[in-house]
Amino acid sequence: MKSQVIFLALSLLFSVQSFATRSHKVDRATIREIRKTLNFYFEGVNFGDINAIAEAYHPHAYLTYVDVESGEYQKFQIGEYLTTLSQLPERKHCRDMLLESLDVTGEVALAKTVITWQHLPKRMTDYITIMKVDDEWRIISRVSYTEWASFETPHITRQDRKATQIEIYQTIRDYLSGGQTHDGEIFKKAFHPQADMAFVHPKHKTCQRLSMQDYLNLHARQSPNRKRQQIIESVDITGNIAVAKVKLRYKKINAMITDYICLVKTDGKWQITHKASHKEIKAMSIPI
Known part of the structure; x- marks a missing residue:
């Protein structure tokens, strides 16, 4: 021990x-x-x-x-x-x-x-x-x-690796597009139906969670095309799971949201299963 x-x-x-x-x-x-x-x-x-x-x-x-x-x-x-x-x-x-x-x-x-x-x-x-x-x-x-088994690195061709990366990045881009347009159909492409979202309230220090349906309902009430800078900072892939770090900068209010996004490959496609966000206080009015 x-x-x-x-x-x-x-x-x-x-x-x-x-x-x-x-x-x-x-x-x-x-x-x-x-x-x-x-x-x-x-x-x-x-x-x-x-x-x-x-x-x-x-x-x-x-x-x-x-x-x-x-x-x-x-x-x-x-x-x-x-x-x-x-x-x-x-x-x-x-x-x-x-x-x-x-x-x-x-x-x-x-x-x-x-x-x-x-x-x-x-x-x-x-x-x-x-x-x-x-x-x-x-x-x-x-x-x-x-x-x-032996943990030997399986033979993955460059084309297969590139195809996986393209699929994951497309899922992330769908998420980002849905966030700007608040289009529920785009979100449904990016997220698994059982996905959940979480963030820590910067003032009360409590964990706030949303189901997929709650998330769709929240965005349905928002105005589209809020201007922001979107950066996919990193992506890591292991087998049929992956994670990405995304930064959303809202220049008009000088605020940043950082997302940690977990993805899984199921039914032949990559989808987001969990998203955890850090919101600066100035970004509190922006939905996660």
């Missing part, structure tokens, strides 16, 4: 510090708090500690994955996940976790973790959205991709 905890702490510390120095000025206290939340998630599963897992997640968090073989989309709330775990026989897992990247914007963060099993040919990649709510960093969404 001790060797696993030390390994995790060192790997997380190294990964976060190197990423933070390269990308953002993130204070050490924030890094420690986020690392603590990820430790609760990882070690909670390792040692079957339901209380530790619950400590890591926001009560309204969602977990999502797409079955590699069947292509079936799966999404469930953290309460369902904890109930399932509590019914399993007690068992310790020998796993290692590497925090491959971390991006923080205000009260919202996105972590990419890679978990490997020591005695099984199994590896899981998570895109984890974390929000600071009521002064605590909690996981609000986790999208996972699991691999088995």
Whole structure:
């Protein structure tokens, strides 16, 4: 147990510090708090500690994955996940976790973790959205991709890789177009029907969530063509899941919204399953 905890702490510390120095000025206290939340998630599963897992997640968090073989989309709330775990026989897992990247914007963060099993040919990649709510960093969404066998990099042609990138960027562009025109039909192309949206209210520090239908209803009441600068800052792809960071700058009111967008490939197409946003106070009147 001790060797696993030390390994995790060192790997997380190294990964976060190197990423933070390269990308953002993130204070050490924030890094420690986020690392603590990820430790609760990882070690909670390792040692079957339901209380530790619950400590890591926001009560309204969602977990999502797409079955590699069947292509079936799966999404469930953290309460369902904890109930399932509590019914399993007690068992310790020998796993290692590497925090491959971390991006923080205000009260919202996105972590990419890679978990490997020591005695099984199994590896899981998570895109984890974390929000600071009521002064605590909690996981609000986790999208996972699991691999088995030798982990040898499958042969993917340049054309296949480019085609995947084009499909993902098109989905993001549909989202951006829908945001400017408030066209529900365009949004429906970009988002999975079970998608959800979240942001932290900058004044009250509470988590605000919307279902897909709530989101469509909100945008239906907006005026189209609000001028803004749209930047797709980064995209990361792992198997049938992906994540993107998008910035929306509203010059007229001098405000920025940053979106962390999680996507999955299901039924042969890439769609957004979760969006977490950081809104500057001046942007509060703009729908997420």
